[in-house]
Amino acid sequence: MIENHLYWGNGIDLDPRRISWKRAMDLNDRSLRRIITGLQDERDFTHETGFNITVASEVMAIFCLAENLADLRDRLGRIVVGKSRSGRDVTAADLKAHGSMAALLKDALAPNLVQSLEHTPALVHGGPFANIAHGCNSVIATKTALQLADYVVTEAGFGADLGAEKFFDIKCREAGLTPAASVVVATVRALKYHGGVSLKNLPKENPDAVERGFANLRRHLENLAKFGVPTVVAVNAFASDFPSERERLFSLCQGFGVPCVLATHWAEGGKGATDLATKVLETIAAETTSRFAPLYPLEMPLLEKLRTIAREIYRADDLEIDSSLVKELAALDATPVGRFPVCIAKTPYSFSADPENRGAATDFTLPVREIRVSAGAGFVVAITGDLMTMPGLPKHPAAETIDVDAEGNIVGLS
Amino acid sequence: MIENHLYWGNGIDLDPRRISWKRAMDLNDRSLRRIITGLQDERDFTHETGFNITVASEVMAIFCLAENLADLRDRLGRIVVGKSRSGRDVTAADLKAHGSMAALLKDALAPNLVQSLEHTPALVHGGPFANIAHGCNSVIATKTALQLADYVVTEAGFGADLGAEKFFDIKCREAGLTPAASVVVATVRALKYHGGVSLKNLPKENPDAVERGFANLRRHLENLAKFGVPTVVAVNAFASDFPSERERLFSLCQGFGVPCVLATHWAEGGKGATDLATKVLETIAAETTSRFAPLYPLEMPLLEKLRTIAREIYRADDLEIDSSLVKELAALDATPVGRFPVCIAKTPYSFSADPENRGAATDFTLPVREIRVSAGAGFVVAITGDLMTMPGLPKHPAAETIDVDAEGNIVGLS
Amino acid sequence: MIENHLYWGNGIDLDPRRISWKRAMDLNDRSLRRIITGLQDERDFTHETGFNITVASEVMAIFCLAENLADLRDRLGRIVVGKSRSGRDVTAADLKAHGSMAALLKDALAPNLVQSLEHTPALVHGGPFANIAHGCNSVIATKTALQLADYVVTEAGFGADLGAEKFFDIKCREAGLTPAASVVVATVRALKYHGGVSLKNLPKENPDAVERGFANLRRHLENLAKFGVPTVVAVNAFASDFPSERERLFSLCQGFGVPCVLATHWAEGGKGATDLATKVLETIAAETTSRFAPLYPLEMPLLEKLRTIAREIYRADDLEIDSSLVKELAALDATPVGRFPVCIAKTPYSFSADPENRGAATDFTLPVREIRVSAGAGFVVAITGDLMTMPGLPKHPAAETIDVDAEGNIVGLS
Amino acid sequence: MIENHLYWGNGIDLDPRRISWKRAMDLNDRSLRRIITGLQDERDFTHETGFNITVASEVMAIFCLAENLADLRDRLGRIVVGKSRSGRDVTAADLKAHGSMAALLKDALAPNLVQSLEHTPALVHGGPFANIAHGCNSVIATKTALQLADYVVTEAGFGADLGAEKFFDIKCREAGLTPAASVVVATVRALKYHGGVSLKNLPKENPDAVERGFANLRRHLENLAKFGVPTVVAVNAFASDFPSERERLFSLCQGFGVPCVLATHWAEGGKGATDLATKVLETIAAETTSRFAPLYPLEMPLLEKLRTIAREIYRADDLEIDSSLVKELAALDATPVGRFPVCIAKTPYSFSADPENRGAATDFTLPVREIRVSAGAGFVVAITGDLMTMPGLPKHPAAETIDVDAEGNIVGLS
Numbered sequence A, B, C, D: 001m002i003e004n005h006l007y008w009g010n011g012i013d014l015d016p017r018r019i020s021w022k023r024a025m026d027l028n029d030r031s032l033r034r035i036i037t038g039l040q041d042e043r044d045f046t047h048e049t050g051f052n053i054t055v056a057s058e059v060m061a062i063f064c065l066a067e068n069l070a071d072l073r074d075r076l077g078r079i080v081v082g083k084s085r086s087g088r089d090v091t092a093a094d095l096k097a098h099g100s101m102a103a104l105l106k107d108a109l110a111p112n113l114v115q116s117l118e119h120t121p122a123l124v125h126g127g128p129f130a131n132i133a134h135g136c137n138s139v140i141a142t143k144t145a146l147q148l149a150d151y152v153v154t155e156a157g158f159g160a161d162l163g164a165e166k167f168f169d170i171k172c173r174e175a176g177l178t179p180a181a182s183v184v185v186a187t188v189r190a191l192k193y194h195g196g197v198s199l200k201n202l203p204k205e206n207p208d209a210v211e212r213g214f215a216n217l218r219r220h221l222e223n224l225a226k227f228g229v230p231t232v233v234a235v236n237a238f239a240s241d242f243p244s245e246r247e248r249l250f251s252l253c254q255g256f257g258v259p260c261v262l263a264t265h266w267a268e269g270g271k272g273a274t275d276l277a278t279k280v281l282e283t284i285a286a287e288t289t290s291r292f293a294p295l296y297p298l299e300m301p302l303l304e305k306l307r308t309i310a311r312e313i314y315r316a317d318d319l320e321i322d323s324s325l326v327k328e329l330a331a332l333d334a335t336p337v338g339r340f341p342v343c344i345a346k347t348p349y350s351f352s353a354d355p356e357n358r359g360a361a362t363d364f365t366l367p368v369r370e371i372r373v374s375a376g377a378g379f380v381v382a383i384t385g386d387l388m389t390m391p392g393l394p395k396h397p398a399a400e401t402i403d404v405d406a407e408g409n410i411v412g413l414s
Helices: A002-007 A058-065 A069-078 A098-105 A139-148 A163-175 A188-194 A207-225 A243-256 A265-286 A302-314 A323-333 B002-007 B058-065 B069-078 B098-105 B139-148 B163-175 B188-194 B207-225 B243-256 B265-286 B302-314 B323-333 C002-007 C058-065 C069-078 C098-105 C139-148 C163-175 C188-194 C207-225 C243-256 C265-286 C302-314 C323-333 D002-007 D058-065 D069-078 D098-105 D139-148 D163-175 D188-194 D207-225 D243-256 D265-286 D302-314 D323-333
Strands: A014-019 A035-037 A047-049 A080-084 A089-091 A112-115 A121-124 A182-186 A231-236 A260-263 A318-321 A342-345 A365-368 A370-374 A379-383 B014-019 B035-037 B047-049 B080-084 B089-091 B112-115 B121-124 B182-186 B231-236 B260-263 B318-321 B342-345 B365-368 B370-374 B379-383 C014-019 C035-037 C047-049 C080-084 C089-091 C112-115 C121-124 C182-186 C231-236 C260-263 C318-321 C342-345 C365-368 C370-374 C379-383 D014-019 D035-037 D047-049 D080-084 D089-091 D112-115 D121-124 D182-186 D231-236 D260-263 D318-321 D342-345 D365-368 D370-374 D379-383
Touching: A002 A014, A014 A047, A058 A069, A058 A098, A058 A163, A069 A098, A121 A139, A139 A163, A163 A207, A163 A302, A163 A342, A182 A188, A182 A207, A188 A207, A188 A243, A207 A231, A207 A243, A231 A243, A231 A265, A243 A260, A260 A265, A302 A318, A302 A323, A302 A342, A302 A365, A318 A323, A323 A370, B002 B014, B014 B047, B058 B069, B058 B098, B058 B163, B069 B098, B121 B139, B139 B163, B163 B207, B163 B302, B163 B342, B182 B188, B182 B207, B188 B207, B188 B243, B207 B231, B207 B243, B231 B243, B231 B265, B243 B260, B260 B265, B302 B318, B302 B323, B302 B342, B302 B365, B318 B323, B323 B370, C002 C014, C014 C047, C058 C069, C058 C098, C058 C163, C069 C098, C121 C139, C139 C163, C163 C207, C163 C302, C163 C342, C182 C188, C182 C207, C188 C207, C188 C243, C207 C231, C207 C243, C231 C243, C231 C265, C243 C260, C260 C265, C302 C318, C302 C323, C302 C342, C302 C365, C318 C323, C323 C370, D002 D014, D014 D047, D058 D069, D058 D098, D058 D163, D069 D098, D121 D139, D139 D163, D163 D207, D163 D302, D163 D342, D182 D188, D182 D207, D188 D207, D188 D243, D207 D231, D207 D243, D231 D243, D231 D265, D243 D260, D260 D265, D302 D318, D302 D323, D302 D342, D302 D365, D318 D323, D323 D370
Parallel strands: A182 A231, A231 A260, A318 A365, A342 A379, B182 B231, B231 B260, B318 B365, B342 B379, C182 C231, C231 C260, C318 C365, C342 C379, D182 D231, D231 D260, D318 D365, D342 D379
Antiparallel strands: A014 A080, A035 A047, A035 B035, A080 A089, A112 A121, A370 A379, B014 B080, B035 B047, B080 B089, B112 B121, B370 B379, C014 C080, C035 C047, C035 D035, C080 C089, C112 C121, C370 C379, D014 D080, D035 D047, D080 D089, D112 D121, D370 D379
């Protein structure tokens, strides 16, 4: 509808140089990441754009934060697709696209009830990216679940510095949710990796590396405490764990004062998570009042919001940010966008923006390279590294082996 | 899979300059007609390509000509996606893509049984373009129907010079079908238009224009006779037809010696087509033996096949074709492709390639601008004008009015 | 200046989709034929364009038709660089570019006096393409020469069907020149080629092939007679000519009634052309009055001008032209452009548009594919085939062998 | 020659995705900064590239560092134009382009002797960019001047943190030059600006701002001392300077212990620089031995070279550099490139990479965004911000006013 509007006279004076909205298609097609459209047609505008996969579209973030269909429609209408020549934001509502987008999503907005292998219910609903978006399932699914069950467990990926922070500061604040407890999932293997062990040496017994890598986990635990929510550590058991390593981890958690439970659900199903569940219920029961609070108030200027997360959660010395971006943020502060929470797109492999800086990184600054406003979703995204919003296929894609046999059966799927 | 193959080392030495295969997506998105993909990624190839809509993909043509799943898979594997650096055709089978393509289409290959408003059965199955492809529904659907019913009616669009010719010379020959009769649908309105009346003046009574426009219909009737199939003219009644105009048309058909029946099914449903059906059955019964034959033998050189259609069906003086294309066709004659039928992409608005040359065009040559081989479908396409294989939206697309109302109902669809 | 104007606000509302003006650079750089400029800069327009070599620019055609500096400036100002959004032509004058263009060309506009190897004076000045332009040297040079010498010889390439026709109908008419005689240069070798001999067999004696190929020369001679100018045939001697072949050619010319002279200037310099010069002077002296006249009047509609050249000079049966182009020409007829002469871009290898159709082609139509207005030069260009306005380098460009030696001398130039 | 090589079979297996060499053209044409070449020609490679202006080409840097024609030719041959598919560097010598490039530059390599307005000789020769290149005139010109005069003055722009550092560490080291003294040019106006005064308020008397801004000059003076070269401050007089401001500056320089001289050459010509020249000669005479030394040894790893400049000259806390670039530098250390000096492309407006961070910036890190090897010039470039290697025209380019008048004179040049 954007290019079509340009084609037919461009009544709202959209600037073809400043169209920021990309098409979305759910394929692994890296050649579509950056493309030029509209070659040599007398009335078509040639411009540089690209494709995102569906989950990287702001539509997915909006879908997951919408309270209901009317809210979804309004949010879709607020999506900024580009700028007019005079510099004004052009929205999906300006293009009259939001009504039909809402119509397309109408049925999808009802949460999807599925069952686990053990026939327990689960609502699977929405999956926004955890970098340029907030990475949690839909508000509607969570609220529906809260009305149906005594306890609701949800996941916020990836890495508590990203997943938990965004769950608390964006989703919970936006939806008025008050989480009663958090569970941090740790593995002996990952801690050893954070403790400096190379991938090749991970299979070797090394409880000291677990201890060194615990610095990473300890920081996550400290961070979660800042949101006023009690935490339980779930040790996701691997067959390759050594007893000495698990013991060391338990001992370190005990020393830090957080409960730590072995979870073997991967091998044993629900039975393997019973201890964990029991511990979480105990932890919730032990809290007399909810003390949950976001990390920063929405009244804080956007630059300070970013700095607060960078210092309090990532433990950066400061932001590294060009004065042009500082001005951009200050200009946004003077608009309603200034009251949006911020969503930092950062690698989950490190507290810093450098994926190879493992453990509990210190003595670094957080480089902010770009600011994007997700006006429909209602947050401001700060980009701190390379972003990938359209994946590519591996050297030998599964499509090479999938086939039909002589009887017409599909083969080669696994 | 094509660009991915290039990205991962290009083991089959595909020439990135000669990739002819385009992506397909079922949207009206004219900006995707001609695009450049793969901008500035260290390992990605930048190249010019585009999107087709689904029905314009050779996959659709293949789907409609395949005898069964195994044949579908083989044909998909024969699709030529480009050239190697040494000039060899590179096929979907070279990329190991045909198996998974067949797997994706496995369920779609079963014909779709629907019912008309009067609850009569219809098989709806496939819809290839009628310019770069043959424009008829699937062989599987037709053969299925032939096993289920006494009489099977199928449609071949658009214009008997394109639709009927391709149905007879491509689909019937390929599938071994022997049609018993053909029905040409005519309207008083279209004949007046072919008789030189402007769109504005079409509502005025003008039986003489019908007579002038009959030159167009007469040529279609002459053409159909060349395939050895008896023909009935169905006059598709319009409320705006004048009795004098219909009478003139009936009289002219009578003079030409073909039965002509008024059909009012648009207003009266099946009842309105009873006379037509009766006449068709009479016509079939009156034929003692099937005399159906294609226009040209497959042994004829490709250039002669094109010339035969141009002269016999379109009534062109000759082809207008560059010597480079003549050589290209001669080279193909030396390969199995030389035995393929030809599929001419021409405007349906005129017997000539000029859409404004109405009536029974004479004194023209047919310009052949490009030759394409659809190796999977099994025909050679000759392009005679501008082709549109990805439509655009109108100035006010329906999406602007589609919406959800306060109760969550979708509105604005009509 | 075009893109810069767009960048800085586009005050004259130039449509970035309809910029027709290309950059020019005097290099053999085929990769610059079709390019996309202005990728991803916030204020830059991305659009498809390309480079021409200098001689293919309308500036060169203008330069060669300008009477003086003021006329040059005015013509430069009339160059159409594109369309405004409202459909109006946007000119170089609209961009205020013509003054500085004229300033850049001020010194170049003075004809360049050089000398031949035998120290006779020659004015070398300008070199427009002979397809999209008129292919003759500058009006200023010709008029200067006419004031300095008793006889002025000029060249109009390539092929008399293109070069002579454009020289007469465009340059002579525009500049008020009255040529006294024309010389057609023929070679035995070329006539044998037109007589159907393959390149490989050209060295063999074959007077009959000369006779067959004479059909081509005869047609050129007939054509030149239509302009009312007496003609002399100059046989450009090749060492490989056989006496029997030259004799046949002389005999055929005599039979046709035109003088024919052997010219050996390639081997003997000016001395080798004395006979030719003498014959030309005799021919001029024999004419009592100048009967020169262009082929068509400027009042003729543009389509008729094209048809006249196609039929009278090329001997096509007719034009092959889409109705859209017919309308375009009719629209131009209603403007001052309708009084422009036409300049047909056609291959010089054949009277037809098919370079392989040798000899005196008959039974063909001339396909007109595109119309361009050169408003500054003052003619309408009709494109009849593929155009090449930016050459490429050969497999081993001279640059690979050019070098500097140890003494600093440039080597490898020949 | 690069694209032509690809076109004709690509014998050296150049990877079209990794061509780093750009065309150069001396125009202000921002639309050519980033382009896509080679659209849709059967044998041409489509790829993303761009144009530089001449001074931004590595050829200019090479030209200015070459000792003689043979050295020029060798260096041109070492230019890396891209990568082969196997990852090897492809050079201009691989393309056999260096010989003809040297031939083209043969005459240009002789320094250009001009005269000043006062008829004193000056050699003007070469002008490489001062960001991606070293920013000084040619080694040949400097060495020629040293043989012709007692004292040679040369300029190294812009900003002593860039210009002087590159002059010393790249040009002097490479050419074996030993500068006897350096002159830092300061203006009262610039110091006030560095002292925090806005552009609007610069005309107002403000000696305190001069004092604050002196922190910037002091740092430059400290930096120059690190190269072992005595320094004189030349105060470039502006009519708008207030006596109180100049006095403060003189007093501050005196306090720092460097001689400071008022220079009024802008108003008075050579006479206005006599005091400065006298002071420089005194300073040189006072030095008994040359103590010039580069800042870092060539044996130092590349990363350390960058860090040394960043800390010692710019006073950054450290580099901000991705681990991928660290690896890239380490890999280069293992090749002869590891012994190259480094050339940092940074804004001249600040010691930091942020142009708005005026005065004597502290508490910042230097972001290294990209590494490029100029193998022919012989240095490694580190990019720290946005680079502009092709300028654009202003809103009203001079071309709009340049014209020819009725007498044929060029007007509007000033």
